[in-house]
Amino acid sequence: MTILVAGAGIAGLTFALTCHQIGVPVKLFEQVADIRPLGVGINLQPHAIRELFELGLAEQLEPVGIRTREVAYYSKHGRLIWSEARGHDAGYNWPQFSVHRGRLQLMLLAMLRERLGQDAVETGWKATGFSQDDQGVTLELESRDGIKRSERGSLLIAADGIHSAIRAQMNPTEGPPVWGGAVLWRATSRAKPFLTGASMAMAGHEWQKFVTYPISVPDPKTGLVDINWVAELKKTPDALWNREDWNRPGRLEDFLPAFEKWDFDWLDVPALIKAADAIYEYPMVDRNPLDKWGEGRVTLMGDAAHPMYPIGSNGASQAILDARVLGKCLVEQGLSKQALITYEDERRPATSRIVTANRGNGPDQIMQVVEEKCQGMFEHITDIMSTDELHEHAARYKALAGFDRDTLNSRPPLIGGDKGNAQSTGNRNGDPADV
Numbered sequence: 001m002t003i004l005v006a007g008a009g010i011a012g013l014t015f016a017l018t019c020h021q022i023g024v025p026v027k028l029f030e031q032v033a034d035i036r037p038l039g040v041g042i043n044l045q046p047h048a049i050r051e052l053f054e055l056g057l058a059e060q061l062e063p064v065g066i067r068t069r070e071v072a073y074y075s076k077h078g079r080l081i082w083s084e085a086r087g088h089d090a091g092y093n094w095p096q097f098s099v100h101r102g103r104l105q106l107m108l109l110a111m112l113r114e115r116l117g118q119d120a121v122e123t124g125w126k127a128t129g130f131s132q133d134d135q136g137v138t139l140e141l142e143s144r145d146g147i148k149r150s151e152r153g154s155l156l157i158a159a160d161g162i163h164s165a166i167r168a169q170m171n172p173t174e175g176p177p178v179w180g181g182a183v184l185w186r187a188t189s190r191a192k193p194f195l196t197g198a199s200m201a202m203a204g205h206e207w208q209k210f211v212t213y214p215i216s217v218p219d220p221k222t223g224l225v226d227i228n229w230v231a232e233l234k235k236t237p238d239a240l241w242n243r244e245d246w247n248r249p250g251r252l253e254d255f256l257p258a259f260e261k262w263d264f265d266w267l268d269v270p271a272l273i274k275a276a277d278a279i280y281e282y283p284m285v286d287r288n289p290l291d292k293w294g295e296g297r298v299t300l301m302g303d304a305a306h307p308m309y310p311i312g313s314n315g316a317s318q319a320i321l322d323a324r325v326l327g328k329c330l331v332e333q334g335l336s337k338q339a340l341i342t343y344e345d346e347r348r349p350a351t352s353r354i355v356t357a358n359r360g361n362g363p364d365q366i367m368q369v370v371e372e373k374c375q376g377m378f379e380h381i382t383d384i385m386s387t388d389e390l391h392e393h394a395a396r397y398k399a400l401a402g403f404d405r406d407t408l409n410s411r412p413p414l415i416g417g418d419k420g421n422a423q424s425t426g427n428r429n430g431d432p433a434d435v
């Protein structure tokens with residue numbers, strides 16, 4: 001019997017492509033009628049890129065973004081605190097990518113339709129709830145004009161994002177996402193490349209921050225690139241703010257004045273902000289880690305399972321890892337409730353740690369430490385922190401988020417080799433519906 005997936009975002013699509021790779025029937029239901037390339041830039045860490053490459057998507061990824069070569073942290077005065085190579089330049093077997101979220105989603109959708117057929121994803125159907133019994137799971141769906149129907153499957157994977165209807169059914173008293181007080185203004189601007197031309201830069205501290213990186217190669221005629229940026233201001237969490245909506249337009253007057261003086265010798269921040277054509281505002285929210293993701297034949301994935309602050313470039317990367325680890329569990333244990341338990345046992349603690357670390361600023365905490373020590377003004381950073389301290393800080397978050405270089409380079413593929421087909425392994429009688 002087919003695996004049902006609610007939500008055709010990065011998590012749902014990667015999982016469906018994984019199901020195709022391991023020979024498991026899958027069907028996705030997406031609430032929007034027409035999937036458009038929404039969002040701005042996101043970063044995909046080498047462990048996530050490895051999984052996309054192992055899905056045979058290396059060639060398709062190239063036009064969706066660029067290979068990130070460096071990550072650099074600066075104080076609010078534009079002084080360099082720490083920089084390190086990334087991806088291949090740092091000795092990883094896989095690159096890091098800076099991509100446009102919407103273009104990545106459309107690429108995954110196109111590849112899924114090519115491999116599985118047009119009807120692998122049904123759009124315009126919102127998942128509203130589920131029930132289950134000994135034979136399978138029933139997913140309740142509703143169209144935009146109020147038509148209701150249901151689908152039967154063997155398992156249900158809720159990849160329906162931060163406002164997951166399936167998570168809400170399993171956790172009826174949870175309430176809305178938790179806001180920590182920061183507001184993000186996000187956009188892309190057409191501008192000249194900065195630093196290496198493929199650098200991700202962070203400047204500021206906990207209360208005011210600017211994050212930026214290019215997501216396209218230079219136009220051969222103008223030399224200009226699309227530069228993604230996020231301006232962040234933190235308020236007290238009791239301040240009133242708008243509900244989270246990735247597509248809410250932002251207003252320059254709400255944040256530009258705070259960044260007017262941030263004209264550094266490596267980047268003119270106010271000029272970059274003013275060059276944007278559309279700005280989006282988003283309150284930085286997450287949810288408290290859950291004690292349990294699954295219920296029998298149902299589990300959560302991606303932002304439905306562990307929405308986290310967009311710090312340390314982890315939201316999409318962790319969603320991709322979820323999809324691949326669940327694929328591995330299906331290969332090893334068949335289409336079974338046990339596979340969902342094993343998946344949760346591996347992924348829930350790992351992602352809960354990142355949600356918590358990101359509440360403490362994740363890798364960006366280094367900027368706050370420098371702000372507290374010297375208000376971001378120094379001649380040499382080593383007058384403020386030792387090189388060992390700087391190294392240790394960077395290494396700690398990479399290990400926590402699962403992309404320590406040597407560990408990643410030396411581990412075997414999650415899926416592949418002679419274990420590549422869930423219908424031929426793991427399941428006692430070889431029946432994929434044996435749950």
Ligand SMILES: Cc1cc2nc3c(=O)[nH]c(=O)nc-3n(C[C@H](O)[C@H](O)[C@H](O)COP(=O)(O)OP(=O)(O)OC[C@H]3O[C@@H](n4cnc5c(N)ncnc54)[C@H](O)[C@@H]3O)c2cc1C
Pocket residue numbers: 006007008009010011012029030031032038039040041042101125126127128159160161162163164165186246247301302303304310315316319
């Ligand atoms: C429109 C949009 C824009 C975004 N822009 C950014 C950005 O600029 N920067 C950033 O860091 N992150 C952004 N994100 C979040 C980012 O994509 C995720 O953090 C990450 O990729 C994890 O992906 P996900 O698939 O778990 O969740 P999502 O990417 O949120 O995907 C969830 C999918 O499920 C669908 N869905 C929701 N509810 C239901 C339902 N009840 N039934 C069926 N389908 C449902 C949604 O329409 C969406 O397609 C955006 C998300 C969305 C939906």
